[in-house]
Amino acid sequence: GAVVSQHPSWVICKSGTSVKIECRSLDFQATTMFWYRQFPKQSLMLMATSNEGSKATYEQGVEKDKFLINHASLTLSTLTVTSAHPEDSSFYICSARTPSIEQYFGPGTRLTVT
Amino acid sequence: AQSVSQHNHHVILSEAASLELGCNYSYGGTVNLFWYVQYPGQHLQLLLKYFSGDPLVKGIKGFEAEFIKSKFSFNLRKPSVQWSDTAEYFCAVNFKAAGNKLTFGGGTRVLVKP
Numbered sequence: 001g002a003v004v005s006q007h008p009s010w011v012i013c014k015s016g017t018s019v020k021i022e023c024r025s026l027d028f029q030a031t032t033m034f035w036y037r038q039f040p041k042q043s044l045m046l047m048a049t050s051n052e053g054s055k056a057t058y059e060q061g062v063e064k065d066k067f068l069i070n071h072a073s074l075t076l077s078t079l080t081v082t083s084a085h086p087e088d089s090s091f092y093i094c095s096a097r098t099p100s101i102e103q104y105f106g107p108g109t110r111l112t113v114t
Numbered sequence: 115a116q117s118v119s120q121h122n123h124h125v126i127l128s129e130a131a132s133l134e135l136g137c138n139y140s141y142g143g144t145v146n147l148f149w150y151v152q153y154p155g156q157h158l159q160l161l162l163k164y165f166s167g168d169p170l171v172k173g174i175k176g177f178e179a180e181f182i183k184s185k186f187s188f189n190l191r192k193p194s195v196q197w198s199d200t201a202e203y204f205c206a207v208n209f210k211a212a213g214n215k216l217t218f219g220g221g222t223r224v225l226v227k228p
Binding site for chain 1 (some may be wrong): 128148156157160163208217219221223
């Protein structure tokens with residue numbers, strides 16, 4: 001099946017700094033990628049839809065100025081957590097959608113803000 | 115708003131027992147249905163999907179699911195589980211009316227005792 005990678009897999013940063021997470025579709029082109037957040041022992045919550053060449057669409061309650069999304073190419077989307085705070089600590093997962101609307105998920109990035 | 119519910123949060127069973135996990139979704143017009151599995155420490159993997167046609171869908175690793183349109187359900191089954199089936203299982207629904215975004219159920223943690 002299709003492969004999606006994320007980098008880094010784990011990051012620790014200080015409060016107030018920004019962190020960038022990359023999501024790549026390795027063997028297919030994805031015009032649409034998604035960013036999810038997963039809290040411990042909970043399900044995935046969609047944060048935003050990333051569209052190549054256009055602005056991301058954010059879900060209700062997600063601060064677009066805090067979670068900056070850039071879909072620079074058909075194989076790369078980035079999520080930047082700006083001015084991170086401890087409450088932003090979480091597991092962030094991206095997915096890439098194929099033309100047949102199946103989504104393939106990355107391995108996730110664990111963010112810890114100290 | 116569209117929603118997906120999974121009836122069981124935790125399931126514990128012995129090897130060779132049969133497994134059935136419930137999934138119901140709110141009415142939302144045309145849907146595509148998925149079951150994902152997340153093994154400990156790993157990323158989400160697609161188990162099976164339903165788009166159209168035969169409502170009984172067979173997936174990987176001996177899993178199958180049945181779409182019952184009248185009940186808005188898409189239950190997952192496996193006749194005989196193995197210890198390696200210990201994982202968290204997520205039902206997800208793509209509601210076309212919501213822009214082809216996946217909505218996840220809360221997940222079911224399955225523990226198979228050897």
